[in-house]
Amino acid sequence: MVTPDKERAAEQAVPHSFKKKRGDNYFMEQKKIFSEPVKYDLTFAREIYRLENGSYIKQCMNCGLCTVSCATRDVMEYPPRQLFNLIKLGKKEEVLTSNTFWSCTSCCTCKARCPRGIPIIDVMHDLKKYAIEYGYTDYPQAAFYKAFWTEMSSRGKMFEGGMTARYFLTRGLDEIVKAMDMKDVGISMLKHGRMPLLPPKKIKGLGGLKKIISKAQELDRKEAAR
Amino acid sequence: MRYSYYPGCSSEATAKANAHSIEGVAKALDVQLEEIPDWNCCGASVASGVVGDFTQLVVTARNLAIAETKGLDVVTGCSSCYMTLAVANKKFKQDEHFRAKANEALAAAGLNYNGTLQVRQFLDVIINDVGLDKVAQKVKKSLDGLTVAGYVGCQTVRALPFEFDDPEQPVFMDRLMEALGATAADFPMRARCCGSSSTIPARDIVLDLGYKIFESAVAGGAQVIVTPCPMCQLNLDAYQSLVNRKYGTNFNIPVLFFTQLMAVAFGLSLEDQAFKYSIVSPYEALVQYSK
Missing domain, CATH: 3.40.50.11810 (Rossmann fold)
Structure with a gap:
């Protein structure tokens, strides 16, 4: 004999879309479910297409050669191929919170091999810039990139010591503790004269360089607004 | 053989060995390397992730613009520097829209680059300009x-x-x-x-x-x-x-x-x-x- 409890359990096990209620027209209901289109919000995709190299994403035919070529695919949440698909589908959060573009080391293997000629590493650069602009900076690489640029643009040359200090100041104590086994590397670099403690001299044309940078960004903004 | 030389930031810190050995080898092979005066960091493959490709390429092109006044091809001993310099150079040569826009930015510091130079790597220079025969003779x-x-x-x-x-x-x-x-x-x-x-x-x-x-x-x-x-x-x-x-x-x-x-x-x-x-x-x- 079937108890009411068991009957309810059996009913719950049936997927919602196949539930048949007494008195309802089963087929009408099915038709209603299947005729609803899947909705994609393409605002995000269009925004990405407008980036410097963004429109190349439309050329992707999902062959996956980038994925098999990628040096860091083991640590990537989505390989480049999947990331491009997610962009096409407008999945903003999935794209911007993934570590894919932050893991890219710009080794150019995918760029050299892509049968559609997509400059994949440049698209990744665009995504990094976009993520920083919109505050998706949880990954340590974001802090590293920002530290690199600040150091470079304030001196005209790179000073590794200053960049590392900036990076760890942004990331906080946890990261410093995690990096403790790096101290051996640091000490041996110091010992072999490869880590100057004082920054290099600022370049003489630093004023000019800063003017070039602000002009270039102004032109960029102008073109993006068009 | 004379070239403009772009040493790159690492030559003063983590890769001093590169700078010293390039200097010595160049002298031994009669390759004259003349450092680009007041060169700046190329931004490697990182800067464009913060400020975008265009800004980085313009910043890099500042070096090319300075080198162009001498008219000597640019040689670098660093792969990352080569990538940014060579890609910027190629864009100046091939993309007219880019060249006009980039020169507008460079003009802010009174510079201009027409894209007349070649960007080379030191390895490339040794193989193709010096030649392996001459290298073998020097051993x-x-x-x-x-x-x-x-x-x-x-x-x-x-x-x-x-x-x-x-x-x-x-x-x-x-x-x-x-x-x-x-x-x-x-x-x-x-x-x-x-x-x-x-x-x-x-x-x-x-x-x-x-x-x-x-x-x-x-x-x-x-x-x-x-x-x-x-x-x-x-x-x-x-x-x-x-x-x-x-x-x-x-x-x-x-x-x-x-x-x-x-x-x-x-x-x-x-x-x-x-x-x-x-x-x-x-x-x-x-x-x-x-x-």
């Missing part, structure tokens, strides 16, 4: 009996594919080592990535890739790894002990710039050989060749 102490893994790395050959070597299986580094009398190791990882600047934010990427590279080099019987790239040299040399710690291995393979090995074969001064900057000591492997 005083043949590296006979030494097996070398020629680690070309990624951006050297793939920044602009087919510019001077095959992007997947480059051969010039091996030919150069053979010209010095050494044996080129069978080394399938010769053009794979070393992890680049992930050392600080995501160290495991570098350690994992480094492990694969060392494994491949040792399997090919290499006693020394040589590279043209400061980033590869740093990652493989300074982080070798951490790779050993993570994987329980005991790799002890010196990683040098190819120019350092040339300095050894040419019998140049110890200053030019620049072994003192190496963290994994190369003395043991090279004791019978270096004076």
Whole structure:
């Protein structure tokens, strides 16, 4: 004999879309479910297409050669191929919170091999810039990139010591503790004269360089607004 | 042969050995390198992730604009610098819209670049301008009996594919080592990535890739790894002990710039050989060749 409890359990096990209620027209209901289109919000995709190299994403035919070529695919949440698909589908959060573009080391293997000629590493650069602009900076690489640029643009040359200090100041104590086994590397670099403690001299044309940078960004903004 | 020389920021810090050995080798081969006055950082493959491709390429082009006043082709000893300089240069040559826009930005500092120069790598110059015959003539102490893994790395050959070597299986580094009398190791990882600047934010990427590279080099019987790239040299040399710690291995393979090995074969001064900057000591492997 079937108890009411068991009957309810059996009913719950049936997927919602196949539930048949007494008195309802089963087929009408099915038709209603299947005729609803899947909705994609393409605002995000269009925004990405407008980036410097963004429109190349439309050329992707999902062959996956980038994925098999990628040096860091083991640590990537989505390989480049999947990331491009997610962009096409407008999945903003999935794209911007993934570590894919932050893991890219710009080794150019995918760029050299892509049968559609997509400059994949440049698209990744665009995504990094976009993520920083919109505050998706949880990954340590974001802090590293920002530290690199600040150091470079304030001196005209790179000073590794200053960049590392900036990076760890942004990331906080946890990261410093995690990096403790790096101290051996640091000490041996110091010992072999490869880590100057004082920054290099600022370049003489630093004023000019800063003017070039602000002009270039102004032109960029102008073109993006068009 | 005269060139404008772009040393890159690493030449003053992590890759002093590169700068010293390039200087020595260039002198020995009658290649005149004239440093670009007041050059600035090229931004490597990082800056465009913060400010975008265009701004970075313009910042890089400042160096080209300064070099153009002298009219000498630009040579660099760093793969990352080569990538940004060469890509910027190519855009100036091919993309009119880009050239006009970039020159508008450069004009803010009174500069202008017409795209008349070539951007070259020092390895490219040695192979194609100097020639391997001349290199072989200069060898005083043949590296006979030494097996070398020629680690070309990624951006050297793939920044602009087919510019001077095959992007997947480059051969010039091996030919150069053979010209010095050494044996080129069978080394399938010769053009794979070393992890680049992930050392600080995501160290495991570098350690994992480094492990694969060392494994491949040792399997090919290499006693020394040589590279043209400061980033590869740093990652493989300074982080070798951490790779050993993570994987329980005991790799002890010196990683040098190819120019350092040339300095050894040419019998140049110890200053030019620049072994003192190496963290994994190369003395043991090279004791019978270096004076």
